[in-house]
Structure formats: C-alpha cells, structure tokens
Amino acid sequence: MTVLNKRQIELVNLLALENSWLPMTQVAEQLNISISTIRRDVEVINLYYLGNNKVISKPGLGLKLDVSSTLSVPHDTNDDAMLGILKSKRLISMTTDLLSDSPDPLSISALAEKYFISRSSIVEDLKKIEVWIAKFSLAISKNHSGTFISGTDYNIRMALKEIITHSVLSNYQMTDSRIDRFSRVQLIAEFGQENVANCMNLIALIEEELQGSISEPYYTNLFSHLLVTLRRNLHPGRNMAEQTFFIRYDNREWRIAENAILWLENEYQTRFPAIEVNYIYQYIISSGMHPVTVAETDNNHHDCTAMEYAGLLVNRLSASLDIDFSRDAGLKKALASHIKPMLNRLVYGIVIHNPLLEEIRNEFNQVFTAVKQTASAIHQEQHLALPSDDEIAWLTIYIQNALEKTKAKKRVILVCSSGIGTSQLLSSRINRAFPEWEIIDIVPGARLKKTLQGQPCDLIISTIRLDDIELPVAYVSALFSRNDIARVVECLGTDITRKEKCDAR
Known part of the structure; x- marks a missing residue:
C-alpha cells in the first residue's frame, strides 16, 4: 500500500487548484523543495493512484493534474484521524512493537493473539499505522515470515520518540519532578521498570558531569532517545547494521557521551554500537544548558553564527x-x-x-x-x-x-512652561505613577521639535497646548493629579488602538 507524506499531499492540492500547466520552478518555489524532489514525489503520487498518471509532466510546460476522471484528493496525514493512533493504547503498543522489532517481521496471527482481536482487525490497524509512519518516510512491508516496518534506523528512532513524547509525556506538568508518576507508570508498562530507572539515573550522571540541570523540553528529548536506544539495541537476536563513519570530537561533551555509553554497557553487560556515542553527543550539545565547545573543524556547523x-x-x-x-x-x-x-x-x-x-x-x-x-x-x-x-x-x-x-517601558518628554521646581515635581510624580518609564528630557514648548530630532520618544506629557505633533500627547496639570494619570493611560490606550487598526489594515 502506497501512502503520501505531507509534502506530496501539498503538491497534489497545489496542482488541483490550477486549471493549466504549472512550471516546475514555480512549484519548487511555492513548496520550498528542489526540482529533483518534485520528480520523485510525482512518481510516488502516480503510484498512489494505482499507476494512473494523474500528475502529468512535460518538459517546457511543467506539471498538470489529470482530472479527466474522478480524482480523490488525499487528506493531510496530520489531521485528527491520523493523530488518533496516539490516543489508542492498542495502536501505540502495536506500532511500538513493529518499530522496535524492525526489520524482523511479526506475523498477523501472533499480533492477533497478543492483542486478543481478529486477524481482520489487525489488518485494519496496520492500515492506520502505515498512514501514520509515512510522515517518517517509513512503510509497512511483508514477506513470507510476516509484516515489518521498513526504513532507516534513524527514521524508526524518530517515530519511536514521537510515540513516547506524545502518547506518554505530552500531558505531564513541567515541574521539578521531571517525569510525573502517571507517565512513569505508563513508561514502565511499555519499556520495563529497569530501563526507565536506568535512563533517569544516566541523565542524572550526565547532568553531574555537565555541572548543570537539563531543563525541559531537552530532558524529555534525551530521556526518550535513551529509551529508544535501549529498545533498539537490546532486542534479542538482532544484528543491526552498524554505521562506522561519523565525526569524533575532542571536547568535554564528547567525553561525557562516551562515559554514558560505557555506563550502559556495564549496566547491561553488552556492547553498544559506537555511533550511539555520537547520538548522545548530539543531544547534549542541543540541550541549550551551557556554552558549547564544538571543535573548529566541525563542518556541520554553519557560518551563520x-x-x-x-x-x-x-x-x-x-x-x-x-x-x-x-x-x-x-x-x-x-x-x-x-x-x-x-x-x-x-x-x-x-x-x-x-x-x-x-x-x-x-x-x-x-x-x-x-x-x-x-x-x-x-x-x-x-x-x-x-x-x-x-x-x-x-x-x-x-x-x-x-x-x-517595550510596551511597558516608555521614553517620555515633558513639556512644561512653569519653573524648574514645578517641572521637577511633575517629573517625580510621573516617575512614582509609572516607575518603568524613562523621562529623557524636560523642555519648553519652543525647544520640543529640536529635541525630538535628536532622540526617539514614545510619549509627550505636556502642561501646554502643542500643535503639529505626530506623537501621542497627554495634557496634564503641573501637579499631576489622579485625573491626569487617567488621561495619560487613556492617551496610550487610544494610540495602541490606532496602531492595531493600522496593523489590521
């Protein structure tokens, strides 16, 4: 069964709105993808429509949707129906099993026996699962031994992390207790008490070496990654293809990641692939809790600092x-x-x-x-x-x-015709009423325009009438009474409303 990912669905919907040819360059610009990606997506889309070339491609013309026959436009895989998989305990558990066991197959009979439902119900569940995993570029495959999820180890890990984050950890309150009791019970049921406890203990050791606390959402991210690492590597009998080429770094974060894997190997008395050090390192330097000492030779870090x-x-x-x-x-x-x-x-x-x-x-x-x-x-x-x-x-x-x-802090100019003593009294009363404001100058009316040319100002508070001033002006008495405070607030409210109306237009 072929399913479309979100990008491919967007392509179909874009072409469905056009009655004529759409140049590939225009499609690439609108969807922010390359032309080669568009060509691959067109092949998948046509396969989705059972081999009928619903998307026609011609050099010099571009792309066009063939609507000569009835066409069912697919829905976005992120709609409520697709998210429903994360609300069903059975679907969560079945998807977790398939992802954890991949590439080893599971028979439909074994799944039906485990979840106490009919084979036909398992088939329907697999259809829902296939739609959901498609956004991770994964697919349901079958062979003579059973059904399995096919795709890269990275994408399988991303799907497993999504399940942990959304189905178990998304509803807990972000407090100092990290993972709440309810979520911990669910995690233990799915991943085992020892694994959950070891992940929490390992993060505590990582934090100790980092000399700081990993805050949310980075704690949850690292925690779910470690659970996925255990689930993928501790499966009995699996011989996972090990990635041997990756960049190694000579810094504190890399050594902490190496120590983390050594701790897991001692705890479980098994060897973990060397790439796992690199994975944990990536999470550590992406946690945002400290300045990162990345080597200058790291080609993955962009010039845009x-x-x-x-x-x-x-x-x-x-x-x-x-x-x-x-x-x-x-x-x-x-x-x-x-x-x-x-x-x-x-x-x-x-x-x-x-x-x-x-x-x-x-x-x-x-x-x-x-x-x-x-x-x-x-x-x-x-x-x-x-x-x-x-x-x-x-x-x-x-x-x-x-x-x-910025809205709370205002730069204010006072315009006052009275003497120095009165103007200082006005200034002190304004500071007491609006302590976050900055009075940048106190000037007579004749000097106002020249003063405005030299520095930015948000509000003018004046005891005299002013003409031809574009900035908001609040007229007050020299003693700045409660009524004057109300006038200033009203003046600001009127100005904010005026700006919001301008923004709306």
Missing part, C-alpha cells in the same frame, strides 16, 4: 512589527543562547516538542506569524534547514516577552 542570526531576527522583526527592539540589551543575548542549540538540533535532525505550541499560536498569532516568516527567510538565505512550528513557538516567547517589556 547564533549572534548573527539573533541580530538579523531582531532587526527584521523590529521593522515588521514596527517595534524598536534595539533598546532591549538582553534580547539579542537571550535569543543567541537559544539559537545556538537550535541550529545544532536542525543540523542533527533532533525534534523538540513545545507543549504550549497551540496556545502560543493562538494567543500571540501576530508575533508567531512574523517570527515564522522572518526565520524562514533567514534559513533560506543561509541554506539552513527550516525550523518547525515548535521551534518557532520557542522563539516567539522571547519576542513576545520583549514586546510586552
């Missing part, structure tokens, strides 16, 4: 959101600290899940969209792998926090 990336992101978001983030001294540094391990994750294909993704996307939609568009443009320019929505959501938190601090 984290600080350069942060600078580009801040400057472009300042323009797109019409907010000057340059005054937030800590924003670029905080972003760079997050971006450095993020770039490592993208290099190594490490996926992290953000449990607040939907809330962030809904609550801060404008900022989320701006960050996604800006980050995608930077990644394309720098030839980096595109970040997932989960990664975008983490970046959005930093920008939203800076945005709210």
